[in-house]
Amino acid sequence: MPQVTLTVNGKNSTVEVEGRTLLVELLREKLRLTGTHVGCDTSQCGACVVHVDGESVKACTILAVQVDGGQVTTIEGLAAADGTLHPMQEAFREYHALQCGFCTPGMVMSAIDLVQKHPEGMSEREIREGLEGNLCRCTGYHNIVKAIAAAQDVMHGKRSELARAAE
């Protein structure tokens, strides 16, 4: 069986996989990082989004062997070592941008990549369009959009702390 060596959340791992093993299977089943979810089988829902070498990737649509030598960040690797949440995680909590929590890891990972790719800042419409690869069945996206709008200001250094949802 092929071997894959990769760094996940700063930790090196070498894992034996089948040729057909998906990255998400490696993460969930071999490394037991179960924060990355599988919500569909057609690459539609985005629950499995992780970052590979700094880019958001649907981990259900890439083979584990393709990530050999790569740097992977999952939802488990976002918070600081002292537990301080990433601004996007904090914004999701503050703005009630999650209900059942299942789409949340992929949604957060996609949102971070989206904000990073738009240093100029995004409008509500642009945020909505940027989320085209992620499905949420609980929230109606209203609060997800608000959370991302707030988090982008923090991530771009425009605000030192999050605005309250009531603003």
Added chain:
Amino acid sequence: MNVVAPFEGIGASVRRKEDLRFLSGRGQYTDDIARPGQAHACILRSPHAHARILKLDAAAARAMPGVVAIYTGEDTKGLGGIPCGWQLHNKDGSPMAEPRHPVIAEGKARHVGDPVAVVVAETRTQAKDAAEAIEVEYEVLPALSTMKEALAPGAAQLHDAAPGNLCYDWHIGDKAATDAAFARAHKVVRFETTNNRLVPNAMEPRAAIGDYDPTTGEHTLWTTSQNPHVIRLLMGAFVLNIPESRLRVVAPDVGGGFGSKIYHYAEEAIVTWAASKLNRPVKWTCDRSEAFISDAHGRDHVTTCELALDETGKFLGLRVDTLANMGAYLSTFAPCVPTYLYATLLSGVYSLPTIYAEVKAVFTSTVAVDAYRGAGRPEATYLLERLVDVAAAETGMDRVEIRRRNFIATDAFPYQTPVALQYDSGDYFSTLDAALETAGWAGFEARRAEAAKEGKLRGIGISTYVEACGIAPSAVVGSLGARAGLYEVGTIRVHPTGSVTVLTGAHSHGQGHETTFAQLVADRLGVPLSQVDVVHGDTAKVPFGMGTYGSRSLAVGGSAMVKAMDKVVDKAKKIAAHLLEASVQDIEFDRGTFRVAGTDRTKALAEVSLAAYVPHNYPIEELEPGLEETAFYDPKNFTYPGGCHICEVEIERDTGKVSVVNFTAVDDVGRVINPMIVEGQVQGGVAQGIGQALMEQAVYDESGQLLSGSMMDYSLPRAEDLPMVSVANHVTLCTHNPLGVKGCGEVGAIGSPPAVMNAVVDALREFGVRHVEMPATPAKIWNIINAGAQRMAAE
């Protein structure tokens, strides 16, 4: 130092306790669990809608790598069938047809996706590989894709026990009085419609793990369920014959349900049974495409209705004739959805003197249909609210005025409808007025004109609704055919140092119970939210419960907690009286402090709880130690949330694409515990309602194949398909539960579809459109616009 703690009780938008684990990837959903030594199951499903299984050859599959066992209907035919939880009766008093629902198909498959064999292997991929190697020879029988086909004379029979593919022929209301009302009507408005079939699509696919300990005989099932105790009851008592004491059902974090995870599914029984046969854990996780053909679907009604009106636009009577699709087998709640959750709501918010409704439930060769967010009430609301708009158009009345003229008066509560329900409270005029104001109804024509300048069609629609939640008094539902009671259970465990654990039979799968329920405790007992933990979803921890559906968790589960807290306070007062050397009648309790009335002599709850567990100075002769109480709360009535939704749409003429540009929801959900969570629930419900109105539809072809069988083919709303949703509340309290709460989980999905469709029809008025069926897809609208444009050009 005088520190004022932040208010965390009833009415505070406190941030959710559960969020930290979900945001950190530490949620524990069923598929996240790996039991030591677990094997994996793959279900081989029928590719045909209706077929006799002539031969099943698993020899090659058994020889595949990693295969542990292969089971067919031959192996499970000694097990009980999957039970139905509700028995309806026909008009003539005879019971509904209730054919056996085998765990694995026995000689015949009745829908695409019906389990035909189960492979258990060392890994999931090995199980899938082996399932592909099973050879099945089928004799394909005629598919019954639609209710019309199934009811046609001479149609193929899906079940021997259901002649004519009819499950039941039921009715409610006074036929003679309704006929008489129509005979003296000034105007009769007739309307036919289909309520589109939907696939719930909770983001977490179903999963189940069975485990068995041969030394104790204890079975454990981890499952994606909204109601683990109900699954224990149904599966243990009816399918596998396991006593409750030896069957533990755990529903850990569950990624959304919307009804689809209420039911007892075959896969739960399969893994539990197989684990005990194999003496090792067996896990099954559903693929999404598999979910489309095995999760229960929702809605799927075909209805004809008539409304009788007098000269002034007052409603005189309503006649409704509905066909409701049950799918191939009866799912847990299926029979009650188009009857007691639908026809009983047909009076809506209106003073309707007489109603007569007939419902025929039909078996078809499609996956089972059962409750999906709203369950019957969205179908009733859609029917009525479209009918009222059609009536307004045909009588020339204003859409708002016709509603106002027929509303149940605010001083008429409790209001007895002609279809069994008695609404306890409501104020439909106020929710209407608030919504009209917020939505800017009066200024709409200017916006329409503005849109027209840009070549867009703009329309506005209104929906005024009431629904029934908090299901329900056990004696009432029992008399209507429920095979269970519908109370809820709550335990309040005050620990020695004053922290509290709540055990609830309700189940949270997105609703935020861990926060809302903790707020009830913070409010009543004065314990900080950080010291209140809510435990749910495990039959080994929670004494009993009926689970979460029908927006019942707070109205019924919360009320059980209040009742348990009453008992805790009663006992604690006796302990405090002893400690304070006062009479118990003189002890007052307010948010964590016991006080001798009129004095400054007090004891904190933590001092009392410590005394309860360290009873050195304690009235031990009269009182047992400990401070933990359990209550069962059986509701006195349904609760009746209601309100008004207003939707504004714009349609692009060139593409037919409908965009929701404004959406206003003003709902009366009774007392609000956490406004932030309520707003989120309404927004999410509205999103599903807009999905039903504009995008979603399960489509079967004539051979019974589900064409919309994956997320590539079934159109779920994405962020760019939806607007911001304005949510407000106007509160009238529920009069019969201690919290005054009504329920907020489904109002969004119930009130919104007719608001959207009334807006679409309004936008298309210039084309002479009377009605548009859901979903209002671009293709459908484009055809209407172009047919209309051609006709107008010809005129």
